[in-house]
Every structure is written in structure tokens, then in C-alpha cells.
Amino acid sequence: MTAQLDSFYPTRVAFGTLEEIHRAAANALSADVLDFVEGGAGKEITLRENRTAFDRWRILPEPMSGVGTPSTRTELLGLPLETPILTAPFGGDALYHPDGHLAVTRAAQARGALSIAPEAGSYSYQQVRAAAPGAARIAQIHPFAHAALVAERVTRLGFEALCVTVDCPVGGFRTRNMGNRFDPDQRHFAGNLTGEDGAPGVAEVFGQLLKRGGVVWDWAELATVAREFELPWIAKGILTPAAAERALDIGASALVVSNHGGRQVDPAPASLDMLPAIRAAAGPRVPILLDSGIRTGSDIYLALALGADAVIIGRAAIYGLAAAGQPGVDRVLELLTEELRTLMILSGAATIADIDRDRILRAAA
Template sequence: MYRAGVLGRRPAVPTDFAELERRAREASSAKAWAYVAGGAGEGRTMRTNRAAFDRWAVVPRMAHGQATRDLSTELLGRRLDSPVLLAPVGAGALMGRDSDVQIARAGAATGTPYVFSNQGCNPLEQTAAAMGGTPWWFQLYWSTDEALVDSLIGRAEDAGASALVVTLDTTTLGWRPQDLNLGSLPFSRGLGIAQYTSDPRFRDLVRQRVAAVRDGTLPESDVVITLGAIRSLLSITREFPGRFLDNLRSPEPRAAVETFLDIYSNPGLSWAHLETLRERTRLPVVLKGILHPDDARRAYDVGADAIVVSNHGGRQVDGAIASLDALVTIREEVGDEPTVLLDSGIRTGSDVFTALALGADAVLLGRPHLYGLALAGQRGVEEVVRNVLAELELTMALTGAADLASVTREMLVPNPSA
């Protein structure tokens, strides 16, 4: 970066999170920002996530003699270049067209695994092709249609996923005032449902719905013609696979949105459902959204290979426990052996260092990479990832950690000023 500065060249994205967030907000529409940056309720959980990191201070060590660092790690049987994965964020096209493909290309360019969102804007097969040889995982929202669950799992396996990540904490959407105040849900405009509209089981359900409306067994939804309704219809038509004019004449695009909203997540998801996973997939199973040690133990009991300690970036329950605080408690309860990842609140390389020191085997990076996408597309995502990894390596260099195994809790102390 400094060498490029001699030539008058600057990074595509800011290297500090505050400026990255400010500029991303300027580049985003009100609806896009509300969905991606917003949180549940009054935003207390989002603030708590950050405050939890502030309660810990890194203790640099001197004259340690370590001149090189190794950021690589083994996770679920795969050797990875670093302990950072790109988190699944739904409806990424709000921040840039072909969002999943651009993020995947950035992941491939930086050697960073990407967890494909079940609420993605590109079919998983298309996104997988952009990953090259870099590992990727697939996030699953458990639908009320069990055949659709199996279809999505099968597609992920066939496309080469390295793990299946089942998100547990969004069986229903949380109270999100930023979206509610705008009356804005991207899925209702056809954004973020590409995994569904590309799925044969889902398309069959859509056709069944259209047929039921035609024969009168299912009442047709009332439509009030407004400018907003017309804009939504055009968005739904544009996002649906196929030719725009053909879609405009077809009832299927609107029926697809209605079908998705009816079945995409199962409010009755239970441990009994999760116990069936070992029979339904050959992939390693990761359960995401764990915050209580009892749930962590139960997750491993039902066959999970790893868990992600996460409060969904503060988007589900206002006033929930910080993910970092939950990580500390869960790691103390389950011991050193089980694989535990952390999601929610990670903003910098120093944050990654703190999370690793407190017991995380790896972390998921969410909003920051979407902000990079908003500012500079694939290049923006790449620079955000490289910035986080560079700061992680520098923090290791200045504390004497030669590798990730050397990043331990002894390198932290409670922050007296927090």
C-alpha cells in the first residue's frame, strides 16, 4: 500500500472500519442499508457485540525473536490459508449485482472460504464455479417442505460443498425496525431467492400453487395497483430465471415469491429435525446460532461436527448476549477438542486475534465484506479480506505469536478502561 502510495494510488476501500462503513452507507440505497446494516429492535445486541471486544486488551510481548507468522489452520479436515471465512449474508445484490459470484471470486483470489447464503442472489452452482479450488460451505435454512430441504442439500453436495451450515436462529424474522419503517423485505421483491427459483423441487411447488389458484382451490392474492406494486412486479420479473417478457406474462414469478414466503423457514425446527441430518448428508454438519452451553452440548450430541457461536449479527433478538461472551462460556463448558467458530461483531484483524485467543477455531466475517462489495465489487471484497488478514498477522507479529496455536488467552487481559 505504501509503495502504491508513492505512485499516487490508494486502496479501493478504507482500511479502518468506521470509514468503510461510512462510505458504504453513502454508496447504498436506504433499503439496502436498512437490510444489511440494520439490527433487531433498538440495536442493543449489535452494540453489545462490539462492547464485548472492548472488554479485552491485547498484551504485546517484546524481543520474542519470531520473524515469520503462519496463519494457516485445519478446519473440518481441510487445510485453510487463514482462520477467516466469509459469512453468508442474504440478498447481497442490494449492495451489488451478481453479489454471490463477485464475493466468490474474491474468496478464490484471497484463498478465503465462502459460506454461500441460502438466501443468495445467484444459484449455488454458478457461485461454486467462481470459487475455483477454494473450499466453500453451504448455509441451509430449514424449510417447512422436507423434500426441498433434501433437494438443497443434494445440490450442495453435487456442486462440491465442503460443509453444510444449518442456521438455527432465524426460524422467524426478528423485529427489524429499519426494514419495517420502510416496509422493505428484499425477498418480497424477488431478491435473495435464487437458490429457490433454481431448485427443481421449489419450482414444482410454484407450479402446484399456480394450478391451485387456477382451479380455485387456493384463493388468488389481492393486488392493489400502485406505483410501488408495479416496481415490485418488475423487480420480481427481472430476478426470476428466464426472459423478462416471458416472465412478465407468467404467473410463476409472483407465485414464486409467495411460495418462498410461505415455506422458506420452519418455525417448528427442533432437535428431532437436526438428528436426521446424519442420514441426509455426507457433508460435515455445522450448526450456526448457538449461544448457550447446553445447546452447544446438544449440537455435538446430535452429530454436529462444529458449531458457530452467533447472534446473527444482532439481527434477531434485541438485548441478546454478545457472541464473544457466549464463546467464552461455551468453550469453558465443552473443552478444547470440539470445533467452535465465532460470528457476529468481527470487524478487524485485531478482533480476529481476540476471538482466537478466547477459544474460536475460526471466525466468519459478515458486514465488512458486503461494505467492500458496495464500494468496489470483487476488488472491494478482496481488499477488505486482505486488510483483516494483514492486521491479524501484524498483531501476531507484535505479540510474538508464530502461528495460530500460539494465540492463547494468556495474550489478553480484561481491559480496565472498558
């Protein structure tokens, strides 16, 4: 008789590693869609830096820590999180799997994570929220002319916070897409084309992003519209202390330190490298999320140690989605959380708040 060990290690059914999920996603997608997902702007320096920035830090082990069952529970703007992970608002989701954000959001709900419903998604805000109302509580909007209408619409739908993308007045100079003559079916970005009230939606967003150089809002224009928001709003795409201060000045309740996954300004600094200065500028109480480059549980640990309260996963969620729909995203969230939990035990952090700067070390150059 073989002893049956209670093991986290994969059975025949589940994906064993995130790398396996990444490979399955790469096999599932056509070359041009894969490039759209994987690619960055320009020379892709930022895309690469987003990963290597994490490699410059080390986590300090704590022998005999006495921490056996750490808690990954936390909260953001009063919304509970069983794990400090949100899924990103990414457009074109049905290009990666027919269930798109419906699958992502259901997986997030099952794992006690939150999902940010995108404006340029394949499904409407209403459909994403109906799929998993426990996770679909934040709606992402672009600060274009129709922003007030969209904000009103998502407020009526029951969303509890807005995520305003402030770093994307036009799409970045995405060289891979240009090489591929990438021309996706715009319906995949048109889930919010019209609201139930006929409000303008993503058609306008898409036009703006492709136009390069139409009307681009400044902080004062955003401030005017944001004053009317009935929900707290999160500024997504903050990469400097000055931008953090501007966003907070005009009423942002939280920040996402992000370079849009290396898809906008290239070369821009890695999100992780800018996080400590932004935390210092924002002060200790402003909720800060980090995205751009999160691929492992150790990445999450380092982001939290350097000042983030939670992280957002973009491509990691897309890999799970493309590989296997909802179960794929579920496995990504499970693997990330289990690695984080393991590191918390090994480094003596009993709670998310325990993960601080003293537990990590900048590696020698």
C-alpha cells in the same frame, strides 16, 4: 531522489482503511438497503454489544518476541485457510452489488479464505461454486421442510460441508425495516428458487421467514434429517453451552457461535461474551467459528484467543462488496489479515494456534 520504501500503506488506488470502505458502502447503498444491512432486531442492544464486547479485552505486547513472519494458515474440517476468515452466508447479495456472492467468493478464493454460499442469495449454489470452487466449499441451508433435498443438491454440486442456520426459524423483529416499509424485490433472495432438478428452494424459505409462527423444527426433527446428510455439518447460531451440547449430540461437526449479527433475539448476549463457556462445553477439539461484530484484525485476534478457530465476517464483507465489488471484498480480507499478522508479530504469536488466552487480558471495568 526520494527513496522508494516497500510499504503496506495505501497507494492512491486502494482503500486505506476499513472505515473508508464502510463510508464508501454507506454512500453506494440506498437508505433502506443500508438500514437492512446495518440494522439489528428490537432496540439493537445486541448489535451494539457485539462491538463493545471486544473493547473489554486487551492484547499483551511481547517485546523482542523474535517472531518476524507469522503464519495465518489454519484449517476447518480439513478445508485449508490461508487466513482464519470465512465470509458469511448473507441473503439478498445483489442488493448490495450486482456481482453479489460471485464477487465475494472470488475475493475469498484469491485470499485463501472460504466463503459460505447462502440459500437465500441472489445467485444459485451452482453459480457461486462455479465462480470460485476453491472458496465455495460450504453451503448454508435453513432447517425447513425441504432441507434434505437442498442438502442432497449441494452434495451433488461438490460442496464439502453444510452450514445449518439454527437461529432463524423466523426473521427477528427488525425495527428499521419496519420503519422503512422495507419491501425488497424477492428475486434478490431467490437464486435457489428451483434446483436444476426442480426441488423447492428459497420461495419456501422466504415464506417461512415472513410468516412468523408456522412450522418450526426442534432438535429431534433436525436430527432425523441430519442423519441422512452425506457431508459434515456446522450448526450456525449457537449462543449457549446447552445449545452447543444439543447440536453436538445430534451430530454437528462444528459450531458457529453467533447471534446472527444482532438480527434475531434482542437483547441477546454478545457472541464474544458467550464464547469461553461454549468452548468449555464443547471441549478443546470441536471446531468453533465466531461471528457477530468482527470488524478489525484485533477482533479476530481476541476471538481466537477466547476459543474460536476462525471467524466469519458478515457486514464487513458486505461493506467491501457494496464499496467496490470483488476488489472491495479483497481489500477487506487483506486489511483484516494484515492487522492480524501485525498483532501476531507484536505479541509473539508465530502461528494461529499460538494465539491463546494467556496473550490477552480482561480490561479493568
